[in-house]
Amino acid sequence: MEVVIVPDAAGGGELIAEAVARLLRHKPDAVLGVATGSTPLPVYRALAARVRSGEVDTSRARIAQLDEYVGLPADHPESYRSVLRREVLEPLAIPMSAFLGPDGTAEDVPGACAAYERALAAAGGVDLQLLGIGTDGHIGFNEPCSSLTSRTRIKTLTEQTRSDNARFFGGDVAQVPQHVVTQGIGTILEARHLVLLATGEGKADAVAATVEGPVAAICPASALQLHPHATVVTDEAAASKLKLAPYFRHSYANKPGWQGI
Numbered sequence: 001m002e003v004v005i006v007p008d009a010a011g012g013g014e015l016i017a018e019a020v021a022r023l024l025r026h027k028p029d030a031v032l033g034v035a036t037g038s039t040p041l042p043v044y045r046a047l048a049a050r051v052r053s054g055e056v057d058t059s060r061a062r063i064a065q066l067d068e069y070v071g072l073p074a075d076h077p078e079s080y081r082s083v084l085r086r087e088v089l090e091p092l093a094i095p096m097s098a099f100l101g102p103d104g105t106a107e108d109v110p111g112a113c114a115a116y117e118r119a120l121a122a123a124g125g126v127d128l129q130l131l132g133i134g135t136d137g138h139i140g141f142n143e144p145c146s147s148l149t150s151r152t153r154i155k156t157l158t159e160q161t162r163s164d165n166a167r168f169f170g171g172d173v174a175q176v177p178q179h180v181v182t183q184g185i186g187t188i189l190e191a192r193h194l195v196l197l198a199t200g201e202g203k204a205d206a207v208a209a210t211v212e213g214p215v216a217a218i219c220p221a222s223a224l225q226l227h228p229h230a231t232v233v234t235d236e237a238a239a240s241k242l243k244l245a246p247y248f249r250h251s252y253a254n255k256p257g258w259q260g261i
């Protein structure tokens with residue numbers, strides 16, 4: 001696993017946007033796996049600037065959703081489909097026809113999860129999956145003790161995650177759905193490149209457990225250690241509990257520029 005410590009969130013956004021730009025230059029119809037939450041927003045902003053300047057061509061790119069609330073109407077402003085339309089598809093000039101996502105409103109939730117797995121496979125899999133991380137180490141909505149080989153399925157949120165996410169629902173935790181569908185950890189591990197961005201001191205414990213702890217379901221993000229191409233990008237605050245921070249800095253500073261992340 002590579003760990004890149006950047007000065008701040010904007011620096012992380014630029015670094016990852018550059019990696020996406022590079023991917024799209026080599027593979028214009030790449031499938032980009034995207035995450036919600038506040039953390040990835042600087043990535044989307046940096047990418048949108050490159051699209052506007054003509055530096056990145058997204059006309060053939062495809063977008064794959066990581067997770068979704070169960071039971072929120074698709075047009076609810078906080079359904080992840082709506083969030084991604086607003087934060088990713090529109091700014092990157094990508095049409096909904098290029099969007100893949102699970103149906104959080106389906107009556108047959110397991111059927112919708114299986115259909116999403118099939119759609120991802122039919123699209124050729126995810127080329128680059130951007131991830132955030134929960135304060136409890138979750139990726140997507142794979143809460144602690146999710147199977148490390150899990151596939152897309154329904155999950156029940158922890159009260160911690162519901163309270164973390166209440167800020168998107170006017171601060172009212174009662175409005176945050178109890179259930180979600182999420183790509184499983186096994187599904188996520190099939191993406192060809194995993195890029196996890198973590199910013200802020202609140203993520204420092206989760207980042208330390210992810211990078212330097214054992215591979216264990218109690219910290220779902222630790223499964224990234226099993227992936228041959230996983231990059232963890234953190235700002236200084238989120239990296240503050242990493243014992244090997246000096247090594248990660250040295251290693252990245254001496255990396256050949258042509259390698260990218």
Ligand code: GLP
Pocket residue numbers: 035036037038039040066067131132133134135138139140141161165
């Ligand atoms: C939600 C999302 C995750 C995201 C996490 C962290 O739970 N399902 O994909 O990584 O929030 O969010 P934030 O980046 O806002 O801290």
